[in-house]
Amino acid sequence: MAxxxxxxxxxxxxxxxxxxxxxxxxxxxxRDAFEGLRRFGEFQKSLGLAKNILSARLxxxxxxxxxxxxxxxxxxxxxxxxxTEKGRGLFPLLVALRQWGEDFFFEPDEAHVxxxxxxxxxxxxxxxxxxxxxxxxxxxxxxxxxxSIAPE
Amino acid sequence: MAxxxxxxxxxxxxxxxxxxxxxxxxxxxxRDAFEGLRRFGEFQKSLGLAKNILSARLxxxxxxxxxxxxxxxxxxxxxxxxxTEKGRGLFPLLVALRQWGEDFFFEPDEAHVxxxxxxxxxxxxxxxxxxxxxxxxxxxxxxxxxxSIAPE
DNA sequence: CTCGCATGGTTTTAAGTTGAAACCGCTGTG
DNA sequence: CACAGCGGTTTCAACTTAAAACCATGCGAG
Numbered sequence: 001m002a003x004x005x006x007x008x009x010x011x012x013x014x015x016x017x018x019x020x021x022x023x024x025x026x027x028x029x030x031r032d033a034f035e036g037l038r039r040f041g042e043f044q045k046s047l048g049l050a051k052n053i054l055s056a057r058l059x060x061x062x063x064x065x066x067x068x069x070x071x072x073x074x075x076x077x078x079x080x081x082x083x084t085e086k087g088r089g090l091f092p093l094l095v096a097l098r099q100w101g102e103d104f105f106f107e108p109d110e111a112h113v114x115x116x117x118x119x120x121x122x123x124x125x126x127x128x129x130x131x132x133x134x135x136x137x138x139x140x141x142x143x144x145x146x147x148s149i150a151p152e
Numbered sequence: 153m154a155x156x157x158x159x160x161x162x163x164x165x166x167x168x169x170x171x172x173x174x175x176x177x178x179x180x181x182x183r184d185a186f187e188g189l190r191r192f193g194e195f196q197k198s199l200g201l202a203k204n205i206l207s208a209r210l211x212x213x214x215x216x217x218x219x220x221x222x223x224x225x226x227x228x229x230x231x232x233x234x235x236t237e238k239g240r241g242l243f244p245l246l247v248a249l250r251q252w253g254e255d256f257f258f259e260p261d262e263a264h265v266x267x268x269x270x271x272x273x274x275x276x277x278x279x280x281x282x283x284x285x286x287x288x289x290x291x292x293x294x295x296x297x298x299x300s301i302a303p304e
Numbered sequence: 305c306t307c308g309c310a311t312g313g314t315t316t317t318a319a320g321t322t323g324a325a326a327c328c329g330c331t332g333t334g
Numbered sequence: 335c336a337c338a339g340c341g342g343t344t345t346c347a348a349c350t351t352a353a354a355a356c357c358a359t360g361c362g363a364g
Contacts, residue, residue: 230360
């Protein structure tokens, strides 16, 4: 199940999260969880994936602390799957994905769901990355650097 | 190669981009491309993945317009793989992934690479999502909604 | 020209993963 | 008790992945 990393034992800051998420299904499960879905059957119906796969993905999300189980609030004897804080931390990633999708995967006139402000129903702004001084920065304005402290 | 979507023919705004990216390797290739890598061999060395897989992933990224090939600038007879505008649009997603990784996958004292402002070397700020009125909003402040126009 | 080597792939083949469907087990209901 | 709904696990065929071997092209050296 875990991806083999023959190349380097400790994965980089991008690969490590990817490995924890597991695969695309997991991300869609998380998205549905943000929408309020909680039950096995709800996820299965929403995503239309095989039960064994859903089962495996949920287990993986639990194992990585992205979701956790709680006893059903409505008294039914089943458990529910909810996002942990770590899982909720994936919100910006999902927004980034959605905005990228809006930009490049829909015709201008093609209808698609919008992420809106609950308070007033207006669409949210685009995600933007800012430097310390508040400038909006793009990929070309940034670089990755090892921290001052020696790595390892 | 393409993921089967038996459930619904046209995929949602999150699934569609995921399908285009393909898999984790592709995202790591894109990340490396942002770092300036361009050549087949560079990607292969950096990622340590099998050549056939790299070949397939690059082909998929090309097919989805995320990368394109150009003739090598340095006069060598080979081609190079560079990000298209669509590919560069993935920058916020990679930043989101990296920041999530920083938050939850590294011990506080564990060294890891930092995304910094090229201008002054200072780390960038956190990505934040804002509403139209400028408020920073989280998952609980937003919802998805169909556009006013009838879908489809 | 020929040899050897670097680059950039493709082919081959075994091992692992996926997914549909069947099955299982529990709980509440008639 | 039978039965239906929910939440899974098991089974098994089909597909994907990955490592390694192989192939092709374009050099530069002898």
